[in-house]
Amino acid sequence: MTELYSASGSKVHSHKADIFCRDETRVDWHSKALWLLREKRDRAAASIPEWEQLRQLGSELKLHTLTHLTDYLQQFEQQCLANGIVVHWAKDGQEHNQIVLNILATHQVKRLVKSKSMLTEECHMNPFLEQHGIEVVDTDLGERIIQLANMPPSHIVVPAIHMKKQEVGELFHQQLGTKAGESDPLYLTRAARAHLREKFLTADAAMTGVNMAIADQGAVVVCTNEGNADMGANLPKLQLHSMGIDKVVPNMDAAGVLLRTLARNATGQPITTYSSFYRGPQQGGEMHVIIVDNGRTEMMKDKILAESLKCIRCGGCLNTCPVYRRSGGYSYNYTIPGPIGIAVGAKEDSTHSIPWACTLCGSCTYVCPTKVPLDKIIAHHRRLKAENKTLPYGKSGYMPLVGRFMASDTMMNTSMSAARLALRVLPGSLLKPFSGAWGKYRELPVAPESSFATWYAKNRSR
Amino acid sequence: MKIALFIPCLVNQMMPDVAIATLNLLEKLGHQVIFPQGQTCCGQPMTNSGCFDEAKKTTLKLLNAFKGVECDAIVCPAASCLVAAKENFHEFDSSKEAEEVINKLYELTEFLHDIAPIDRFARPINKKISLQMSCHGIRMLNLATPTEEMGKQRFNKVEAVLGKIAGLDIVYPARIDECCGFGGTFAVDEGAVSAKMGKDKAQAHAATGAQYAVGFDPSCLLHLDGMIRRQKLPIETRHIAQIINDAL
Numbered sequence: 136m137t138e139l140y141s142a143s144g145s146k147v148h149s150h151k152a153d154i155f156c157r158d159e160t161r162v163d164w165h166s167k168a169l170w171l172l173r174e175k176r177d178r179a180a181a182s183i184p185e186w187e188q189l190r191q192l193g194s195e196l197k198l199h200t201l202t203h204l205t206d207y208l209q210q211f212e213q214q215c216l217a218n219g220i221v222v223h224w225a226k227d228g229q230e231h232n233q234i235v236l237n238i239l240a241t242h243q244v245k246r247l248v249k250s251k252s253m254l255t256e257e258c259h260m261n262p263f264l265e266q267h268g269i270e271v272v273d274t275d276l277g278e279r280i281i282q283l284a285n286m287p288p289s290h291i292v293v294p295a296i297h298m299k300k301q302e303v304g305e306l307f308h309q310q311l312g313t314k315a316g317e318s319d320p321l322y323l324t325r326a327a328r329a330h331l332r333e334k335f336l337t338a339d340a341a342m343t344g345v346n347m348a349i350a351d352q353g354a355v356v357v358c359t360n361e362g363n364a365d366m367g368a369n370l371p372k373l374q375l376h377s378m379g380i381d382k383v384v385p386n387m388d389a390a391g392v393l394l395r396t397l398a399r400n401a402t403g404q405p406i407t408t409y410s411s412f413y414r415g416p417q418q419g420g421e422m423h424v425i426i427v428d429n430g431r432t433e434m435m436k437d438k439i440l441a442e443s444l445k446c447i448r449c450g451g452c453l454n455t456c457p458v459y460r461r462s463g464g465y466s467y468n469y470t471i472p473g474p475i476g477i478a479v480g481a482k483e484d485s486t487h488s489i490p491w492a493c494t495l496c497g498s499c500t501y502v503c504p505t506k507v508p509l510d511k512i513i514a515h516h517r518r519l520k521a522e523n524k525t526l527p528y529g530k531s532g533y534m535p536l537v538g539r540f541m542a543s544d545t546m547m548n549t550s551m552s553a554a555r556l557a558l559r560v561l562p563g564s565l566l567k568p569f570s571g572a573w574g575k576y577r578e579l580p581v582a583p584e585s586s587f588a589t590w591y592a593k594n595r596s597r
Numbered sequence: 598m599k600i601a602l603f604i605p606c607l608v609n610q611m612m613p614d615v616a617i618a619t620l621n622l623l624e625k626l627g628h629q630v631i632f633p634q635g636q637t638c639c640g641q642p643m644t645n646s647g648c649f650d651e652a653k654k655t656t657l658k659l660l661n662a663f664k665g666v667e668c669d670a671i672v673c674p675a676a677s678c679l680v681a682a683k684e685n686f687h688e689f690d691s692s693k694e695a696e697e698v699i700n701k702l703y704e705l706t707e708f709l710h711d712i713a714p715i716d717r718f719a720r721p722i723n724k725k726i727s728l729q730m731s732c733h734g735i736r737m738l739n740l741a742t743p744t745e746e747m748g749k750q751r752f753n754k755v756e757a758v759l760g761k762i763a764g765l766d767i768v769y770p771a772r773i774d775e776c777c778g779f780g781g782t783f784a785v786d787e788g789a790v791s792a793k794m795g796k797d798k799a800q801a802h803a804a805t806g807a808q809y810a811v812g813f814d815p816s817c818l819l820h821l822d823g824m825i826r827r828q829k830l831p832i833e834t835r836h837i838a839q840i841i842n843d844a845l
Contacts, residue, residue: 535648
C-alpha cells in the first residue's frame with residue numbers, strides 16, 4: 136500500500152492502477168464497498184419523487200451563483216462583518232496557510248482541532264502548520280485514521296475507505312494502545328472517541344471546512360455525521376472556517392436544495408447527522424472565515440471547466456466510477472481522486488495521464504447532484520493536453536499515424552487484411568508485437584476471412 | 598424505406614457478420630438497402646484522445662461518403678461509433694449537406710424502435726440472453742434510462758425491440774449498466790483496470806446462466822469476447838442484429 140502514495144516511483148495513473156490491481160481480492164473488496172454506497176444513493180434518490188428536479192435546481196442555482204460570483208461574495212462578506220465575523224481573502228494555498236498561521240500565532244495556539252476539509256488538503260495546510268510547531272488534529276474518524284497512518288485521503292467523503300478494519304485495528308494498537316488483534320468497529324470507534332475527546336478539551340482553536348456559505352445571512356454551513364465540527368467550534372474560543380470561492384450560495388432556500396441532495400448522493404442518508412449553521416463567534420470568542428481562490432477564477436475562464444465549480448463534493452462520482460473503484464484513490468496524482476479529481480486536478484497533473492483514467496462511460500455525470508458534465512470536462516482536458524502537446528502514453532507519436540491510416544483506404548485495407556490473415560494463421564506467440572496490453576489480458580479477436588466491403592462487392596454488387 | 602448502411606471500420610474489418618446480419622434483417626423487413634462506398638473510421642479513437650487535428654481527415658472522408666446519397670435513413674449497428682460520427686461531423690463541417698447527413702443518422706436499435714418498428718417476428722428463439730447495456734448507447738443515445746436517473750417513466754428500447762421475439766428469455770447482469778472497460782485506447786493505456794472491468798462484466802453476464810451476452814455495440818462485444826475466451830466462461834457474445842435476423 137505504501138508503494139501507492141509514496142513520493143517515489145512513477146506517478147502515471149496506469150502505473151499506480153496496475154500496482155493496485157495486483158491484489159485482486161482487495162480490488163474486489165474496494166469496488167464492492169464503494170458500490171454499496173452507490174446502491175444506497177440509488178435507494179435514497181429514488182425515495183423522493185422530485186429527485187431529478189432537485190438536480191436541475193441544484194445545477195441552475197450553482198450556475199447562477201457562479202455567474203454573479205463577485206456580487207454574492209461581496210454580499211457574503213458584508214453580512215459576515217455585520218455578524219462580527221472576520222473575513223480573509225487568499226489568492227492561493229500559500230496565502231491561505233499564512234493567514235491561518237498568523238491568526239493562530241496571534242492567539243499562541245499550540246493545538247488545532249480540525250474537521251473535514253478538502254480545501255485544507257488542497258492547500259497542504261497540515262504539514263505547513265506542523266512545521267511551525269502547531270499540532271493539527273483531524274477529528275473526523277476517517278481523517279484521524281489516515282492521519283495516524285501518515286497517509287493522504289483516498290476518497291473525499293470516506294477518506295480511509297481503502298483500509299480494512301483489521302488494518303485500522305493494528306494501527307490503533309500501535310498508536311492508541313488498543314488491544315492487539317482487536318478489530319471490532321465498535322471497540323475501535325470508542326477508543327478513537329476517548330482519544331479525540333481529550334484533544335477537543337485541550338485544543339486552543341478549531342477549524343472546519345465549509346459545505347455552503349450563505350450570502351444573505353453571512354453564515355457558513357458545515358455538515359458532519361460525527362458532530363466533530365460542532366465539538367470543535369463550540370469548545371475553544373477561536374474558530375476558523377476555510378472555504379473556496381465556489382462555496383457561496385445566495386440564500387437559505389438555495390442551501391436547502393443542496394442539503395437535500397448532498398447526503399443522499401454521498402452515503403444514501405436523508406441528511407447528515409449534523410448540518411450546522413454558524414453565523415457569528417461564540418460569546419467572547421472570535422470567528423474567522425478564509426475565502427480561497429487557488430485557481431478557481433482561472434478555471435472559470437474556460438466555459439467547460441467552469442462547470443466543475445458547481446460541485447458540492449458529495450463523492451457520488453467516485454462511488455459510481457468503475458475506474459476509481461478499481462484503481463483506488465492514490466492513483467490520481469491529485470488530492471481529489473475520481474472523476475471530479477480529474478476535472479479540477481488535470482491541469483496540475485505533471486504526468487498528464489489522469490484525463491485518460493476514464494472510459495467516458497458518463498455514469499458520473501448522471502449521478503452528479505448538480506449536473507456537472509464530468510465526462511465532457513474530462514474529454515475537454517484531453518483536448519487541452521493535445522493542444523498543449525502534453526499527451527501521455529506515446530499518443531503524440533502514434534495518433535497522427537492512426538489518423539492518416541484511417542483516412543487511407545489502401546493503407547487500412549491492405550494492412551487490415553494482413554492483420555486478419557496473421558490472426559488466422561499465426562501462433563499467438565508471434566502476434567505479441569501487435570497485441571500488447573490487449574493480449575496480456577484478453578484473447579485476440581477471431582478474425583473473419585474478409586471485410587464486409589469485400590463480401591458486399593462479391594455478393595451484392597450489380 | 599431506402600436505407601444507407603453505415604458500417605464503422607471495426608465492424609467492416611473485424612465483425613463482417615454483424616454487418617451482413619444488419620443488411621439481411623433490414624431487407625427482410627422490406628427496406629431497400631444500399632452500402633455507400635468510401636466509408637472509414639468516424640474519428641473516435643483520435644477525438645477521444647483529444648487529437649482533433651488528426652481526426653479531421655478521416656471524419657470528413659466518412660461524411661463525404663454519405664453526402665448527397667439519396668436515402669431516408671442512415672443506419673449503423675454500432676452505438677458508440679454513431680455518437681462519435683454525429684459529434685465529429687458537427688465539429689468539422691457546419692454545412693447544410695452535413696446537417697442533412699447528421700439528421701438521417703440512426704443506431705440500429707433506435708431505428709427499429711423509433712422509426713420502423715417490427716410488427717412481428719417469424720421465428721421463435723428459445724435462448725436465454727443477457728443484455729449488454731453499453732454506456733454510449735444508454736447515456737448518449739437514450740436507448741434506455743440509465744440506472745443513475747430517477748423518477749421519470751423508465752424505458753428500454755433494446756428490450757422493447759427484442760422482447761417481441763417469442764421464446765427469448767431476456768436477463769441482465771448485476772450492475773446492469775456499469776462500463777465493460779473497453780473505452781477505445783483505454784483498453785491498452787489502462788490495461789490492468791480495463792481488463793478488471795472486462796473480467797467483472799464477463800463474469801456478471803456468465804453468472805446469469807445465459808447462452809449469449811447480447812449487445813448493440815460491437816466494440817464492447819469484442820472486448821467481452823476476448824475476456825470470455827481468456828476466462829473460459831460458458832457464454833458467447835452476439836450482436837442484436839444477429840438475434841433479430843435469426844428471428845425474421
